[in-house]
Amino acid sequence: MTSPSGDGSGAQPLIIDTSKPHPARMYDYFLGGKDNYPVDRDAAEQFIKAAPEVREGVRANRRFMHRAVRHVVEEGGVRQILDIGTGLPTEPNVHQIAHAIAPDTRIVYVDNDPIVSTHSMALMEDTDTSVILADLRDPRAILDHPEVRKAIDFDRPVAVLLVAVVHFLADDGDPYGIVATLRDALPAGSYLVLSHATGDVHEDHREEAASVYNRATATLNLRTHAQVLDFFGDFTLVDPGLVRVTHWRPEQTPNPDAPPIGIYGGVARKDG
Secondary structure (H helix, E strand, O other): OOOOOOOOOOOOOOOOOOOOOOHHHHHHHHOOOOOOOHHHHHHHHHHHHHOOOHHHHHHHHHHHHHHHHHHHHHHOOOOEEEEEOOOOOOOOOHHHHHHHHOOOOEEEEEEOOHHHHHHHHHHOOOOOOEEEEOOOOOHHHHHHOHHHHHHOOOOOOOEEEEEOOHHHOOHHHOHHHHHHHHHHOOOOOOEEEEEEEOOOOOOOOOHHHHHHHHHOOOOOOOOOHHHHHHHHOOOEEOOOOOEEHHHOOOOOOOOOOOOOOOEEEEEEEOOO
16 A cells, blocks of 8 residues: 555645535535535535536446446456546445456556545555555656556556546646546557546536536536547547446436436547
């Protein structure tokens, strides 16, 4: 296990900012968790008023992640996973899904919220899964982190998970360059699993809901199908392509009468 400090040394104290809502803690609240603060709950309730389908949306997003992990491990044969923006632990988590198929799968969890690292480390003390405190906005620091380099062999296929996190990258922060840096570091046979919020499926484009995050530690940047598709670069999308998460290889036929979920999800492979 790694320490929660940025350099893996354990020397830096944990500083948890409770003055602003944090996306990971709001997500935890949407899922019914208790690892959040009043500022997170207040913001989440405002979001729910503007987008009442959000609770089902985050559950559908989790189910997409479960199916995607099973695909890359079972069908793709990947035995290394880098989960960036992991959020607070919610069972079953990535390592539990992967290890149920292939116990030798190595997983590194990455998040920029110290409370996520603290809780994740406590729950995974008895596994060889690593947890590091780092920020997607600095992808090179993630790739070069000593714990990542210790656990992940970038000469062998890796699955990078960017599940419900890229939409927190603002347009002026070069989101496409950030994701491209991660893609370029992967060898052939690797996978990118990505889900991203959109305003495409609602008449109001969920602009009011997204504005709630203007007061959070990261803004919510809704993007169109074409814009989300661009994050996959020249990777080859596996069937059914980039679709709403409820429609990516569902275990049950989606209910046509259910409120639409504005989250796209896709899994793509690096050929070569």
